[in-house]
Structures are given as structure tokens and as C-alpha cells.
Amino acid sequence: MRIGIDLGGTKIEGIVLRNDGEIIHKLRVPTRGEYYEVILDDLAALIQSLQARLKDHLSVGIGTPGCLSTNGEMKNCNAIELNGKRLLEDIEIKLGYEVRIENDANCFALSEACYGAAQNARSVFGVIVGTGCGGGIVIDKKLVTGPNSISGEWGHNCMPANARAMISGDRECYCGRINCIETLLSGRGLSMSYFDATGEQLSAVEIAERAEKGFKPAQACLEIYADQLAHCLATVINMIDPEVIVLGGGLSNIASLYKRVPALLRPHVFNDQVHTRIVPPTFGDASGAIGAACLWEH
Template sequence: MTNFKRGFHGIDIGGTKIELVAFAEEGDRLREVHRERIATPGTDFAEFTAAMQALIGRADAALGMRAAVGVGLPGVIDSATGRQLSSNVPALNGRMVADALRGVLQRPLAIGNDCQCFALSEAQGGAADGMATMFGAILGTGAGGGFCIDGRLMRGLNGVAGEWGHWPLAAAQLAPHGLPVYDCPCGRRGCLERYVSGPGMRRMHLHFSGKDETPLAIVARAQAGYEPARHTLDVHLDLLGHALASLVLALDPHAIVLGGGLSQLAHLYEKLPAAIGRHLFPGVRTPPVLPPAFGDAGGARGAALLARQQLNDSL
């Protein structure tokens, strides 16, 4: 087996699959050496940790060394207890995932939010490579993100920097569009992700048209001239533009990179900059809104980069 100076395993954990990508460090670059996907053990925590241990063992063999590990997890980690919250993997909810994995793996381990890992991947070698600051905005089953400065992920006191999907929309912002204030599974009401995510767009379209259709179908219907679908897209753009304008005023990123399923919708790149600009005061420029360079493959890469960032910080 070939030996490299350092190696990093990046792991992206989803509700149905776990993807591991093993990288060899070559200067500032990470070169992919090994990739594997397995089904996520969704209900049994012991089975989950055993599967992770076996997966990483095979990656070590492919890389030729015991490598540091970065893990991108859905949901958030309780900063006071270290327990995993709001995960779409039932086996992980309420568990001390980091402690358990460190116990079985016996190596450096970095754990971050999957959305933060996406942002880090796009900040280093991705769509926002070389930019002083960037925000990675996930628009998938939920809305989350991450903020990077000079290619480094900024995590904050509680590790939740970038959780813009749980900023609340005021009733006054929803009333002009005839929208109710929806409850959010996080326990709050009116959270942005209930409107601007993929299911949020679908929920609004059902409200306006009485039809339950996917975002792709809504776009196709709008292009065919169906007025309720056009209205859904107009309202979605306005609410998303308002949300991202708030991000611009709070963080002033040099670029916004979209991720998640809605990042595939071409009209967002055409119309979103103007929608953001309408909610900014004169003299504030709208940053470019960019498609992701790595698509849905960035999570594991970002997790590996997070492991490298944490290891470098400890040296």
C-alpha cells in the first residue's frame, strides 16, 4: 500500500445512505483515493457505530494509513450536552455521537453540520474558491448553510453559525402573500425553511393552487403558463430574496453558493440577484449567486476538509 503524508476520510451521513470519501493530502490539495456508499442503519445505534467502524477500516486499507475523520451530520448538536438533535436518522437522536465514534475509532474526529460541510467544500476548490468570504445556502428538504472566511468554516459559540433556515418570518411579511404562519418541527413558528425549502415551495403551491406538485413540476407548469404556478415561484423568489438580503446585511459575503435540490432550478440564478436587491437599501451590492461546483458530492469532501482544519488548528 502507498503511504501519503496525511490522509482524511470525509463522511456524509444522510437518512438513507452514508457516503465516505478517502483523500490523500498532496500539498494544499486533497486527492480522492477511495469512495464507498452504504445504507444508513437508521434505527439501531450499535449497528450504526459498527457500520461506521467497518467503513472506516476499509478506507484506511485503501489509503494505506489510519486517517483523521470528518463527519457531516444532519441536524444540530446540543452545545451543552453534546447530544445530537433534529436528525433524520432516528438512531442518532439524543445520542452522544461524537463521543461514541471517538471511542470506537481512536483517532482525530471532527463533526459538523452537513450544511456547513457543503459550504466549506465550495469555499475550498469549489464555486467560491479564493473568495474572502462566502455563504453556502442549502435549499433542500430544509434550509441551512455555512459561512466561510478565507476558506475556513466559522462555526460560532454553539456551532450553529449558518442556521438561517430557522430565522423567523414575521406575519407582516407573510400577510401580503396571503400565507399563514406555519409551525416548524424545531418548536418555533414561521421559520424560513417552511417557505423557501423544497417542501416549503411545495407547501405554498398547495396553498395557492390546491395541487401537491414537486418543485420541478411547479417550474414546468409555470413555463407552460399556469398562473398559480407562476404565482408560487414569484412568492418563493420574494421570500428567498428577503432572507438572503438579510444575510447580506448581516455577513456581507462575497458570494452566495446554492446547494440542495432547489440549486438545480435555473431560474434562481437568473432572477434571485434582483429579488435580493429589492430588499437592500441603495448602495449595497448584491453578491453573485452561484451554482455549486460539486453538486450533491460536496458533503463528504467538506467533512474531510473540516477534519483537516481541526487537525491543523491543534498543531
């Protein structure tokens, strides 16, 4: 058994995961995000109360927004007071033992590769298409990590030129670059594309609902979105050739993507056939905590 924690912008969720993938305890508290010290105390208290329910001491993994930089400080965390803080060091001091920390998109990929939609695959790309576009690469149920802590972070690659031809003008990204994949494939990106085409401001969820009901402009917009996603995933397939790509995040709920994206991939992949499967996630909200528990092998 292992403990997995999902430290998010609205909640801190902790689970005890059995080696067969069953969750046997679950605790959740709201994230009181204004002060780092409060988050740290809440986090430590939650872990200690999970440990207290068990006979043995368990390994602990924590999934967070952003990631731990090589200088020991957290970076790229949105909506939560962690940036610049030495979270790993501080929580280890509080608990008195070693823990592991990973980015939440990496935890998502790991959860699906170990116990979810991609559990029979050797190579997996887990990709979040939601508020942002993160990703993680898992090979043989192990996360691929590198010296820059950014493996799988495809969202801030520039979108391929042929996908860029489908938008009306350059899109500025908060990271300072233009035309990042995230400016196109995030929920906001889809909304912008719909606005460009129709002059109407709708959320990604509303666009998907209208397409479901047979509303033509929404269907046309989703078809373009599927094509853009196919272009961008093809670059991943050409690089790491994963057996399975699992979609996560809010836009992974759009059922038509699992039919259209595979059909649109082939022309953009440098091969005459594409065997990579694109599948919906098994875990919704729970993927962060499950993936965090998987940071320690069983």
C-alpha cells in the same frame, strides 16, 4: 489526503480526498438506521476499510444531520437514530483516534468554499433549500462556529415581515415557532404556496417542471418564491456581507433562481448596490463527504 464521511439517512458515504480536491477512493453503504449501535459499527468499519487502502493514517471528518451539542450529545438529527447519542465520543473510542464532526449544511458550505463554486471567495454563505433550510458560514476557508453550534442556521429565523405579506396565513413550523423561513423556502413551503394560490397539490419539482414548460400559475409561484428568497437572503447579506452565496439542496436545481434572485435583492439590502454573487453548487451528493474531509486543514 484526508478522509471525509457523509453520514446520511439513507447512506454512509466515505471518500479519500487528495489536497488538490480529487477524490481517490469512494465507499458507500446503506444506513441501517434502526439501531444506533449498528450505525456506529458500520461507520467504524467504513472508515477502517478506507484507512486500510492507504500507507499513512489519515485525519477523519464526519458530516451528520443535526449537530453535536455542547453536552456531547447529538441533537436536531432527522430521520436517523442519533439524537441524544454521544456519537463523537463513541466513534473515537471505537477507532482509537480523534475525529471531527460537523452538521451537514456546514459541510456543504465548506466543500463549496474549499473546492467548489465559491473557492475564490474569502467569505461564503452556503445555504440548503430542500427538505429543510440549513446553512453554514465559511470565512477564509474556515467554518465559523460558535458556543451554540448554530451559526448559519437561518432556516428557523422568522421570515422578514415583508416576505410574510406574500402568504395567505401563518405557517406553523415543527420547531414550535410560526413563520420560520423554512416554512416558506423549503420544498414543502413552495408546495404550500402553490396550493394557496391554485388549490392544487404539487411537489416543488413538479412546480419547477411546469414553470419550465411555460405554465403561468407555476411561473407566478416561482417568481414569488424568488422574491421571498431575495428578502431572506438580504437579511444574511446585511449581517455577514458574503462575497458568494452558494445554494444547495433540491431547490437549488431551479435555474431561474440565479437570474431572478439577484435582480430582486437590491431593494432589501441596505446599500445602493449588491456585489454578492448567488451561484449554483459544484458538488451534488458528494458535498457532504468533501466538506467533512475539509474539517481538517491541509
